[in-house]
Amino acid sequence: MKKNIxxxxxxxxxxxxxxxxxxxxxLYIDTEVTGKSGSSHAxxxxxxxxxxRKDEKIxxxxxxxxKFELWVVAPxxxxxxxxxxxxxxxxxxxxxxxxxxIYRLEINHTAEDPGDGTAYQFxxxxxxxxGKASPTPPITGNNNVLAxxxxxxxxxxxxxxxxxxxxxxxLKGNVTTTVFLPSGETKEIESNAEGVLExxxxxxxxxxxxxxxxxxDEAGETKKAAYKSxxxxxxxxxxx
Numbered sequence: 001m002k003k004n005i006x007x008x009x010x011x012x013x014x015x016x017x018x019x020x021x022x023x024x025x026x027l028y029i030d031t032e033v034t035g036k037s038g039s040s041h042a043x044x045x046x047x048x049x050x051x052x053r054k055d056e057k058i059x060x061x062x063x064x065x066x067k068f069e070l071w072v073v074a075p076x077x078x079x080x081x082x083x084x085x086x087x088x089x090x091x092x093x094x095x096x097x098x099x100x101x102i103y104r105l106e107i108n109h110t111a112e113d114p115g116d117g118t119a120y121q122f123x124x125x126x127x128x129x130x131g132k133a134s135p136t137p138p139i140t141g142n143n144n145v146l147a148x149x150x151x152x153x154x155x156x157x158x159x160x161x162x163x164x165x166x167x168x169x170x171l172k173g174n175v176t177t178t179v180f181l182p183s184g185e186t187k188e189i190e191s192n193a194e195g196v197l198e199x200x201x202x203x204x205x206x207x208x209x210x211x212x213x214x215x216x217d218e219a220g221e222t223k224k225a226a227y228k229s230x231x232x233x234x235x236x237x238x239x240x
Contacts, residue, residue, distance in 0.1 A: 075101030
């Protein structure tokens with residue numbers, strides 16, 4: 001009897017660790033912040049654990065996360081899906097900007113396998129400035145997606161960054177964002193009531209930003225199974 005209880009406890013512990021490992025990861029988009037009109041612009045997509053800066057091999061990505069769709073939104077708001085090609089631990093894509101202004105790259109993907117009754121939604125964003133700065137393309141309502149959007153005026157500011165947090169296309173206040181610093185330290189910052197988030201980045205190197213929200217009583221179904229709650233994240237990668 002004691003052996004059975006011990007075995008059950010070990011199985012439960014393993015399940016918890018496995019689940020925590022899956023949703024501690026997130027997608028992020030890696031691209032240069034400055035582009036040139038008429039020239040191909042390279043894009044990479046990774047699935048990573050920001051705390052230890054480990055990019056997972058594609059074969060180890062959670063559920064069907066590797067089936068994400070990558071979109072580019074032009075300064076005039078036109079959205080186009082970009083084809084992606086698998087490498088060992090990331091996907092590559094490219095696009096040719098033709099307009100002047102700010103392009104937004106974005107991914108919105110809900111994993112088809114809920115974990116312990118929770119659906120996991122992975123959102124990732126990046127911005128590319130071509131020529132003169134302009135407002136970022138507008139956010140529109142899209143299936144309750146969480147978005148973390150950098151203001152166009154802060155794209156080339158090395159130290160102070162301004163973001164806005166959105167949910168379902170509308171500004172969402174009091175969203176907590178974890179900043180993963182190059183030193184390995186982390187800090188949490190909350191957007192204000194209007195959804196504005198200002199961050200001072202003093203360290204040089206790569207920063208990861210991950211905004212998260214959790215809705216305990218939001219039920220629904222993925223392509224494969226029902227869920228009782230939803231965890232959403234939205235990421236940005238910032239190089240200083």
